[in-house]
């Protein structure tokens with residue numbers, strides 16, 4: 466079915482499924498099929514923040530004091546997060562918007578993606594403060610084998626759904642040969658691709674950030690890189706909300722509260738969904754291995770990080786009916802919770818930086834004495 | 842009838858705790874050294890998701906995180922009767 470930016474069908478959005486019904490026409494929120502998405506929009510907007518509000522200038526000194534292995538850990542994590550948010554800043558829009566059928570979900574996806582772009586901009590803010598020229602760091606994201614491998618795993622489900630949707634929207638249902646390849650486009654197949662994609666996004670929001678988060682907050686526990694940590698706390702708060710949205714979508718489907726065919730697909734693809742989650746867990750553990758291969762950092766090692774990933778995965782998997790596959794029952798990094806607590810992330814006005822100052826400071830010398838007992 | 846103290850029975854561990862009236866259920870559990878996981882403490886992340894076996898709770902903040910019909914978010918509710926819960 467051809468996509469239209471304003472469907473002339475005078476449909477009742479309250480009877481549309483979340484996806485693959487009529488395209489959305491009027492952006493109205495006075496009535497909602499799934500009110501949760503409107504609430505998530507409000508909450509997300511109430512979280513609005515700008516990276517420039519967080520003073521990261523002291524981090525530059527801290528960074529110079531880090532050991533080589535710690536620098537590797539810090540920079541590699543920033544690269545990985547940059548990759549994740551590069552994908553998340555565009556993909557929910559491109560993959561989901563053309564097939565969404567209710568206005569509150571459409572606007573939620575746009576709001577969600579917009580916040581991912583704030584995350585992306587904040588990595589530039591952090592890196593520009595640490596390096597006069599951060600281009601080498603950014604270009605390594607496309608060259609580094611370890612990051613590349615992750616990029617493929619993350620983008621493949623999106624790309625698959627996007628491609629099938631494009632065929633469907635330009636050629637309709639049925640068998641089509643495109644550049645020598647034959648594709649059989651059925652509504653069932655499209656919905657299945659959507660289901661797997663949503664599971665992959667859910668796993669991304671659920672666990673893929675947590676190895677990096679743990680490292681950032683372990684530095685902060687030692688009062689190092691605290692500007693960075695403040696930004697990551699704001700990001701973590703947003704990610705928690707994104708996760709809530711994908712959990713809602715998956716559960717609405719599975720419990721038969723939306724499209725009944727999606728409930729069947731959820732049942733049929735349960736194994737595959739669990740597999741997507743488990744392989745994300747595996748990749749995060751490999752990432753922890755890569756981070757620490759040049760040496761550990763104080764307060765963290767590969768084993769404890771892997772246990773933490775399993776611990777988080779247990780919680781996140783049980784939230785979507787996939788059980789708790791791992792043994793670990795108590796939190797191996799209890800101090801993490803203090804950094805993920807919503808109340809602890811307010812940005813105080815006196816910490817705001819004027820952006821002209823920010824540009825100027827990149828070339829200026831900063832001495833430890835300048836800060837005195839300045840506290841973040 | 843509104844009492845200001847309720848028994849909270851945490852199954853598996855079988856401990857009864859008192860609900861202090863001006864605290865959330867989560868805070869009350871923590872005060873009583875019950876191990877319960879939390880992130881946002883504001884009802885949107887779902888980390889504190891807990892099964893309510895019997896009794897009733899009232900929400901102070903509208904819960905946004907996904908919970909099943911028999912589950913509650915202790916970070917944003919209070920007990921309004923004696924309750925039995927099971928922590929994940």
Ligand code: FES
Nearest residue numbers: 882884887889916
């Ligand atoms: S701690 Fe986030 S919902 Fe309770």
Ligand SMILES: [Fe+2]
Nearest residue numbers: 550553581584
């Ligand atoms: Fe993000």
Ligand SMILES: [Fe+2]
Nearest residue numbers: 553670704707
């Ligand atoms: Fe996100």
